[in-house]
Amino acid sequence: MATLTYRDALNQALREEMQRDPDVFLMGEEVGVYQGAYKVSRGLLEEFGPKRIVDTPIAELGFAGIGVGAAMAGLRPVIEFMTWNFAVLALDQIVNSAAKILYESGGQIPIPIVFRGPNGAALQLAAQHSQAWDSWLAHIPGLKVVAPATPADAKGLLKSAIRDNNPVIVLEGEMLYNLKGEVPEGEHLVPIGRADVKRPGRDVTFICHSKTVAVALKAAEQLAEREGASAEVLDLRSLRPLDEEAIVGSVAHTNRAVVIEEGWPHAGVGAQVVDIIQREAFDQLDAPVLRVTQADVPMPYNKQLERLAKPSADRVVAAARRVLYLD
């Protein structure tokens, strides 16, 4: 298996799917000549030409709308947002067009479109550009939402997203693009809606996705070292649909859970996970489920405050100690 960066795994997925299906095309700001703000589309303009790698003006609502129209006409667009912080301008097309047209056309018009780009905070991009949109998007019926944490999952989920006949949101991460990992070559599809155990454990389940998978893995290591307790790290990978079976199965096994996410606590994805756990695994619980999220404030620009506002391994370990009754 080749070791690739997350960005190159996405690039490989795009290239393979564009080679496989001539209806697939990529559109967004700087995706062509500049080869992507984060170089995800490196080499694609050269290989596929300007008809299939389309540079757009700075007009998120506009090109998202063109994408939805193209999907209605039978193409399979991949729309890149330079960041999901800019995609907030395009929410009308995503929520009111892409997510609704299949329903409002009585099932006649599928919208096979992918909206993708980096989500959440990077480093010192301040309040307006450091937001995690996971729960906003996962809230909408008619959308699927995936958030890969590893290069292999990035490739496998993007390929599945492109082949899916529904609008799929792919949440990437600026801080993830350089992450390296083994990536299966060729036909590697990760099914949407399937979580993955990134580390097996016995005593507590860390439920996480995207960037917080690395946080959870680090916390699991610290917990094993400091307390001798064994944490299972369950990567959701898909936020809609959620893999209820995997969540309930893991909690039934460990009896305790800490749910970690990059976004704010109020009405977050983690709240939905906790709902599933209390409903479906009530009799398996040995402790209340705790959550670790971004602090409930606009992201500070100050470096130290930003670090404190983000979910950290220390906060996950502290939560784990509480559900393990070690405090």
Added chain:
Amino acid sequence: MPVATNVYMEALSPTMEEGRVVKWHKRDGDPVKTGETLAEVETDKAVMDLVARADGVLRQVAAAEGQTVAVGSVVAVIAAPGETVGAAAAASGGGMREAGGGRREAAGVAVAPADATRVKASPLAKRMAREAGVDLQLVTGSGPGGRVVKRDLEGAAPRASVPAAAPAVVESHPASRIPHPAPSGAPYEDVPLTQIRKTIAKRLAASLGPIPHFFLTTEVDMERASEAREALNKQLGDQGGGKVSFNDIIIKATAHALTKHPACNAWFQEDHIRYWHEVHIGMAVAVEDGLITPVIRNAESKSLADIGREAKELAERARSRRLQPSEYTGSTFSVSNLGMFDIDQFTAVINPPEAGIIAVGSIVQKPVVVDGQLTARRRMRITMSCDHRVIDGATGAAFLKTLKQMLENPLAMLL
């Protein structure tokens, strides 16, 4: 403006962390005066009085008799005469004082004012208790606010092995319960640890842990047992049966003595002691790279010939590693014999959760004085290792005396 006073579980001894309400002297609605005894509380050392710290009317009694409550928990409220206690009830939750130690919340199982019998337990703990047939009222919760959690129930017996009679033990046991063979048909009886027994357990385990052993040795005259064995083996030989060994006789006598001293036929189970009504003797057998203790079940009701046959068969299968797990687990007491190795005397390590083990030395001819005459007798030393959390010195000594008497006068086993 009259203000209700909370009645706290007070630290009535310097080391007390929790107390068991033995008896309420005042009931809900009774008028009380400062200094009057409200309740008797069993501490880790003694039964003490919990007295009123205010005049008024006792309300909101939140700890039932028999219930164990953490120091600092609110167990009742003294309201001023005529005062409504709605506000006081609300105060009892927020009015708790910090209990000692590392607990983040000070609370006991009894702080819910509305329902004194409510036990806080995690959903998992409730399910485990239900499946194991354990009464949560008897379990001391180690979680926040005394919440019973998984770790408090681990090791609880599965329901299958707990007949319906077992929960009957649960209600209102006296502070010092002495086990007795109950003809209820239950294979054992679970007796919750009293406060003093808990303290003994904690302290002795910390001093020489994890099991605080002590040892009792006695020398047994084996003349009669030897004669009885020779006669028996002659008869068995005539019938074509196998022989009876000294070890078989010791197992039989031990089982018999245990029926007379059930306090020694027990398992230490962290928060309770399980006194067995059946005697299952673990028999230490040396195997090639270690030791295993196959079990002679219900040894008290088996004949010497049966014990001899079974012991031989189990030992053979132990050495050829063909024992089933069910054949080497569940013993209630053990016997270890190194007599065949010419060991005069030794101490054996207790096989947890059992409370005792007998270590048997070799039988040797010794000069002893019998009826004022120096004479040679066959003598054997036995040493009992006791778990002090279960067996006290006198308890173990009494058992050992009975065992010695039975071995010295094997006919006594017929009684």
